[in-house]
Amino acid sequence: MVKNIKEKIKKDIKNNLNQKYIKRFLSIAAKRPLLMLLGTTFKSQSDRLLNLYSIQAMGKAYKNSSPVAYGSLFLPYELFHGLGLVPFLPEVLAGFTAGMGIAEQTLKEANSKWYSPDLCTFHRSASGAVELDLFPKPRFIIVTNLACDAAQKAFYLYAKKFGLEKNFYHVDVPYHYDQDSISYLSGQLKNICTDICSKLGRDLDIEGLGRAIDYSNQFRHWGLKVNQTRKKLYSYPPDYNGLNFILPFHGMAGTKDAVTIYREMYRELESYTGGRASSKRQKRLIWLHLKPYYKNEIFELLKKDGCMIAFEEINHIYWPKLDPDNPFYSLAVKLLSHYLRGSIENRARVIENLAKDYSADGALFFSHWGCRQNNGSIRILKDRLKAAGIPTLAIDGDCVDKNNYSKGQLSTRLQAFIELLG
Amino acid sequence: MGADTDIIKKYFKKSLAGTKGPVIGWMCTYAPVELMHAAGFMPRRIYGIEDFKKADGYLPINFCPYLKSSLAQLLKEKDILACAAFANSCDGSRRLFDMSREYLARMPAYIIDVPRSVSVASVDFYKKSIKKFFYFLKDTKGGKAGEEDILVSIDLFNRIRKSLGDLKILSVQGRLSFIDYCKVVRCSAVSDPVLFIEELNRLLEALSSNDSRQKDGARLMLVGNFINEDRLFKILSELDINIVDDDLCTTKRYYDNKVVLEKEDVFYSLAKSYLGKPACMRMSDMGAKVRTIKEAASAKDISAIIFASLKFCDNTLYFYPLLKEELDIPILNIELEYNNFSEGQVKTRIEAFLEMIW
Ligand code: SF4
Numbered sequence: 181m182v183k184n185i186k187e188k189i190k191k192d193i194k195n196n197l198n199q200k201y202i203k204r205f206l207s208i209a210a211k212r213p214l215l216m217l218l219g220t221t222f223k224s225q226s227d228r229l230l231n232l233y234s235i236q237a238m239g240k241a242y243k244n245s246s247p248v249a250y251g252s253l254f255l256p257y258e259l260f261h262g263l264g265l266v267p268f269l270p271e272v273l274a275g276f277t278a279g280m281g282i283a284e285q286t287l288k289e290a291n292s293k294w295y296s297p298d299l300c301t302f303h304r305s306a307s308g309a310v311e312l313d314l315f316p317k318p319r320f321i322i323v324t325n326l327a328c329d330a331a332q333k334a335f336y337l338y339a340k341k342f343g344l345e346k347n348f349y350h351v352d353v354p355y356h357y358d359q360d361s362i363s364y365l366s367g368q369l370k371n372i373c374t375d376i377c378s379k380l381g382r383d384l385d386i387e388g389l390g391r392a393i394d395y396s397n398q399f400r401h402w403g404l405k406v407n408q409t410r411k412k413l414y415s416y417p418p419d420y421n422g423l424n425f426i427l428p429f430h431g432m433a434g435t436k437d438a439v440t441i442y443r444e445m446y447r448e449l450e451s452y453t454g455g456r457a458s459s460k461r462q463k464r465l466i467w468l469h470l471k472p473y474y475k476n477e478i479f480e481l482l483k484k485d486g487c488m489i490a491f492e493e494i495n496h497i498y499w500p501k502l503d504p505d506n507p508f509y510s511l512a513v514k515l516l517s518h519y520l521r522g523s524i525e526n527r528a529r530v531i532e533n534l535a536k537d538y539s540a541d542g543a544l545f546f547s548h549w550g551c552r553q554n555n556g557s558i559r560i561l562k563d564r565l566k567a568a569g570i571p572t573l574a575i576d577g578d579c580v581d582k583n584n585y586s587k588g589q590l591s592t593r594l595q596a597f598i599e600l601l602g
Numbered sequence: 603m604g605a606d607t608d609i610i611k612k613y614f615k616k617s618l619a620g621t622k623g624p625v626i627g628w629m630c631t632y633a634p635v636e637l638m639h640a641a642g643f644m645p646r647r648i649y650g651i652e653d654f655k656k657a658d659g660y661l662p663i664n665f666c667p668y669l670k671s672s673l674a675q676l677l678k679e680k681d682i683l684a685c686a687a688f689a690n691s692c693d694g695s696r697r698l699f700d701m702s703r704e705y706l707a708r709m710p711a712y713i714i715d716v717p718r719s720v721s722v723a724s725v726d727f728y729k730k731s732i733k734k735f736f737y738f739l740k741d742t743k744g745g746k747a748g749e750e751d752i753l754v755s756i757d758l759f760n761r762i763r764k765s766l767g768d769l770k771i772l773s774v775q776g777r778l779s780f781i782d783y784c785k786v787v788r789c790s791a792v793s794d795p796v797l798f799i800e801e802l803n804r805l806l807e808a809l810s811s812n813d814s815r816q817k818d819g820a821r822l823m824l825v826g827n828f829i830n831e832d833r834l835f836k837i838l839s840e841l842d843i844n845i846v847d848d849d850l851c852t853t854k855r856y857y858d859n860k861v862v863l864e865k866e867d868v869f870y871s872l873a874k875s876y877l878g879k880p881a882c883m884r885m886s887d888m889g890a891k892v893r894t895i896k897e898a899a900s901a902k903d904i905s906a907i908i909f910a911s912l913k914f915c916d917n918t919l920y921f922y923p924l925l926k927e928e929l930d931i932p933i934l935n936i937e938l939e940y941n942n943f944s945e946g947q948v949k950t951r952i953e954a955f956l957e958m959i960w
């Protein structure tokens with residue numbers, strides 16, 4: 181029944197691929213009674229909240245009653261919420277295009293507009309969606325070069341498409357982490373916020389930013405507890421998918437919703453601790469990079485072979501507690517603390533620690549076609565993990581384009597790897 | 603790549619052989635050679651080597667071929683290079699720097715942080731960034747290099763760049779071929795600069811007395827990234843066309859940069875001029891880049907653009923759709939992979955394009 185409803189929604193959107201339909205669907209789905217009803221269709225609490233809040237957030241962006249700002253994934257969204265901007269994350273939406281089965285259309289559209297097939301499909305699919313006019317019209321476009329070159333380029337093209345070059349802001353995250361970088365970056369954040377506020381005819385709301393940072397700290401607090409709890413789990417919690425929380429982890433940082441999601445997630449995961457390990461210990465894996473967002477069998481295969489994802493790199497809380505009285509400084513520090521900034525040394529250190537903290541037996545590296553920053557580091561990370569006694573399997577594939585996925589090949593490689601883990 | 607034609611052998615023997623001081627390999631036009639030279643290094647640009655199979659084990663198949671061939675060069679020349687300088691130009695170059703740190707740990711290496719926009723704050727940031735680079739160079743090399751040395755180097759490289767600009771003019775006048783022009787520019791980045799400028803000036807003198815043999819064909823502009831493909835340059839030289847302008851990492855974006863001393867601050871002056879030189883597609887304001895290309899095209903009466911891009915360069919791949927959309931003149935896109943260059947195919951495509959536009 182639940183499956184049927186979801187499949188029907190997908191089919192309807194696929195058959196009515198235009199912004200008007202999406203808007204209409206969201207305006208109905210994002211209404212509280214329907215949202216509550218929809219909520220009953222999700223099996224786990226975390227999944228329920230994730231979906232409900234995501235629909236609400238998207239509904240808000242499509243409604244366009246408050247200024248919408250496109251943002252790239254690794255921006256500090258506390259700024260958006262603090263300024264009263266409604267964030268819209270094209271990369272996350274590109275993941276949805278895969279999940280909804282419409283990526284084929286968006287990618288095809290991008291190809292027809294000269295976007296090379298060698299580019300990352302998160303951006304390519306999002307570009308196709310922009311070309312097809314599926315996304316809401318933004319007022320501002322903000323992007324950062326963390327973690328890749330692709331984002332800043334793709335977002336500029338969106339700005340061009342919408343005639344928003346003057347409202348296009350690039351947060352230039354430096355390579356090195358030092359005082360000069362913090363000043364340069366915090367200065368940029370402040371200038372961007374001041375400019376946006378003046379364009380909106382508002383004063384810079386420092387208190388609003390402080391409030392968003394307070395929420396962000398609360399979200400961080402529960403996020404850390406979630407991550408702590410996961411160390412104690414003997415098996416993967418049913419209907420939980422740690423690779424799905426990209427929107428709350430990034431786009432909702434600075435909101436009460438993110439606090440609720442992570443607090444509830446903590447409670448839910450805690451309820452799975454305390455049980456005894458089953459007779460056969462599951463093999464624990466660390467998941468590196470993202471996953472395919474279309475229907476695939478990777479996780480079933482892993483489960484069948486007695487493996488569990490002990491932790492996903494993307495859920496690592498990498499930044500220190502923020503200071504609400506110093507929003508720009510704090511958020512510059514948050515950006516610079518990211519392990520994908522600068523040298524691979526940062527990421528290697530994080531992964532080595534995660535492997536240790538989560539008692540990992542191995543690591544799975546999803547190598548998404550077109551992601552230079554990620555794929556260019558596989559060799560080093562593999563060697564580092566090997567030296568730490570952690571075998572790694574790199575799975576070549578694509579997170580958005582299902583045409584690069586082959587179940588047979590994947591299954592053989594996974595099995596061989598799992599056997600190697602002993 | 604490929605054998606040097608007579609012009610190199612005839613004019614640049616000495617400067618190519620000259621290796622005064624320990625060699626520093628450098629990459630990216632945002633790495634100030636003046637500082638390397640002033641610190642007592644012999645700057646030699648990393649162009650990569652033709653056989654880069656060795657890099658396959660380190661970097662994936664869909665990775666910038668220039669960076670892969672550069673990694674192969676670094677692995678091969680690790681004992682020749684005293685040091686290496688990288689710039690934070692793109693995701694790929696960040697990874698190349700990581701590789702050098704990881705697998706060539708004994709070779710001192712540095713990565714320069716280069717901002718992606720041009721503003722008062724970014725110039726100031728870049729100034730601090732190159733200053734740190736200079737301290738690194740001094741630490742590595744030892745010695746007492748100071749601002750006086752930097753001034754001397756600025757003057758030297760300003761002269762070299764000015765003369766390379768003059769060389770371009772002569773090439774447009776048809777006094778030397780496009781391929782020879784490209785080769786001389788390449789030579790300037792791998793040879794002893796003090797000897798090079800003398801040899802270049804001698805060449806300029808000789809060329810000035812050559813007859814101007816401007817071709818009748820179309821006036822074209824070549825735009826691209828790290829294009830170091832002699833086979834392409836040869837095709838372009840042999841066709842009845844004039845490459846009136848070339849906006850490449852390997853040509854204009856490297857030498858079209860005059861450092862003007864301002865505020866009596868050498869680091870500030872370097873930072874300002876390097877950020878003000880013809881922009882790379884890595885910079886965030888792609889619209890400004892498109893505008894400069896369009897302005898150059900209209901000022902130089904250019905009838906079409908050949909867009910040559912190394913495969914798997916995100917900065918360039920995203921730039922192409924924008925440029926294509928904004929241009930009011932035809933554009934031909936040629937994607938290059940070092941080990942997969944089909945001379946016949948490329949030539950046919952260019953010829954077909956020319957037929958269409960001319
Ligand atoms: S997958 Fe890689 S290239 Fe694509 S958006 Fe993410 S970091 Fe950028």
Ligand code: SF4
Binds near residue numbers: 668828912915
């Ligand atoms: S050609 Fe592109 S990918 Fe290669 S080094 Fe230059 S900017 Fe980077």
